[in-house]
Amino acid sequence: MSRPTRSCPELEQALARLSVAARLNPGDVDHLRPLCDQLETWTAGIQVKAPQQSDRFRLITSGWIYEARLLPDGRRQIFGYLLPGDLICSRHGSRGAPSVLLAVTRVESVELPALTATPDGRGARLREGLARTVARQEERSYDALLRVGQYTATERMAHLVVELRDRLMAVGLATRESFRAPLTQEHLADTLGLSVIHVNRVLGKLREPRMLTIKFGVVTLLEPERLEQLAAGVAARTSVEAADS
Amino acid sequence: MSRPTRSCPELEQALARLSVAARLNPGDVDHLRPLCDQLETWTAGIQVKAPQQSDRFRLITSGWIYEARLLPDGRRQIFGYLLPGDLICSRHGSRGAPSVLLAVTRVESVELPALTATPDGRGARLREGLARTVARQEERSYDALLRVGQYTATERMAHLVVELRDRLMAVGLATRESFRAPLTQEHLADTLGLSVIHVNRVLGKLREPRMLTIKFGVVTLLEPERLEQLAAGVAARTSVEAADS
DNA sequence: CGCGATTTTGAGCCATGTCAATCGGAGTGG
DNA sequence: CCACTCCGATTGACATGGCTCAAAATCGCG
Helix, strand or coil, X not given: CCCCCCCCHHHHHHHHHHHHHCCCCHHHHHHHHHHCCXXXXXXXXXXXXXXXXXXXXXXXXXXXXXXXXXXXXXXXXXXXXXXXXXXXXXXXXXXXXXXXXXXXXXXXXXXXXXXXXXXXXXXXXXXXXXXXXXXXXXXXXXXXXXXXXXXXXXHHHHHHHXXXXXHHHHCCCECCCEEECCXXXXXXXXXXXXXXXXXXXXXXXXXXXXCEEEECCEEEEXXXXXXXXXXXXXXXXXXXXXXXX | CCCCCCCCHHHXXXXXXXXXXXXXXXXXXXXXXXXXXEEEEECCCCECCCCCCCCCEEEEEECCEEEEEECCCCCEEEEEEECCCCEEECCCCCCCCCCEEEECCCEEEEECCCCCXXXXXXXXXXXXXXXXXXXXXXXXXXXXXXXHHHCCHHHHHHHHHHHHHHXXXXXXXXXXXXXXXXXXXXXXXXXHCCCHHHHHHHHHHHHCCCCEEEECCEEEECCHHHHHHHHHCCCCCHHHHHHCC
């Protein structure tokens, strides 16, 4: 649970992604790496505890987490996913009404060191970078709101798939056309504000014209361009119907 | 545009609300008040510019603003509203894709002073308080996401009305049963992810059983309890239909 | 009084939801 | 290796919430 972490590809990828998102320079990353010694692992389906202190962060090195709020009658809204390279911080789980973090798969993470102020300004720089990264993560809720509030079911699906692809591409876990995703159609439904059955139909409608397939946890964007257009909300509604006729 | 502000009830209310949200103590408020000298006003319908620097804040003393993203084909998602006592900061308008702040009514605001570190820790305390307040404001996007993703049209309306009432009550601009809101049904529609016409129907369905009326910009919660239940997502779907039969 | 913006109403349709059943793969125990 | 089971994906029939179009009524305002 707290064994010193040997350098491993997952950690490197996560740090690389973090350094981009937080605009760190290589020196800062090198400084950070040996200090990431608090490894923690969660098994699939378990609830993930965010750090208590608001200034501590865990960096996900592998696995998927979703954040959601549950209603008493069983409805569930998934707010979004935390992927390798993302940060878990105390803010998660305290969005007005309580929300929960749940591991979709087995998840590994390292705790970033406490950022004490240093004379060379590195501490402040890191702190600021992490804050920016967390802010970016939170901004995704606005994308999600637009998606659910204004998009059609097909557009929503495209939007989500493109978002996940772009984020995974940044950590080297996706190409422009494909990535692995441990999501069931129920996850997709609760993320997009649709019923499971309608998600299935939408997937069928995107599969026929060979635009998108989701099979065995593998997402394949057969026509990335079309999907990106759909995701941007600029594709005429008709372009989908035209395709499958 | 930059005349010294005389003490006025609006400013006092806004400061009072801020002091609660940011957990300031009276001394801090007294310290802040005379420094709020940069008054700025926007007229209804105009775009509101957020402060450039990320550490500067404007406190709204009167008026309503909405934040939205616009799609090329005319669709619009309203993310939420900024009310008296809320803070405008640089983060607004930069949520991934660009979003805009638009004044619903005439809006007045004051710029809070720059927060320099002080020996007595007041600067740091204020800074932290403001950050917490902004964070709280942003958390509302998660409420909105749940609302649009999982709630029925009726529940969405109740949820929004209750949210606005609660926030306005905190600044003394609402009672438990009523408040003034400068929103058209089109605003409501774009906030709730519904069509204008359906908003109208929902309002009709809430008006008949005398639960809620929106008329002349005045929102009246005739049955606050029922609406609060609807807003919490715990009211059986049937309770509404039962009521209007 | 007349005009534009907003609200209201009606008819009809489509997207999406519900219910129920089947199918398929993955694991498990015999 | 097979039967069983469970979970997720798929399909069909059907119901309905919410959308579109069109038009009338109402309000706010000059």
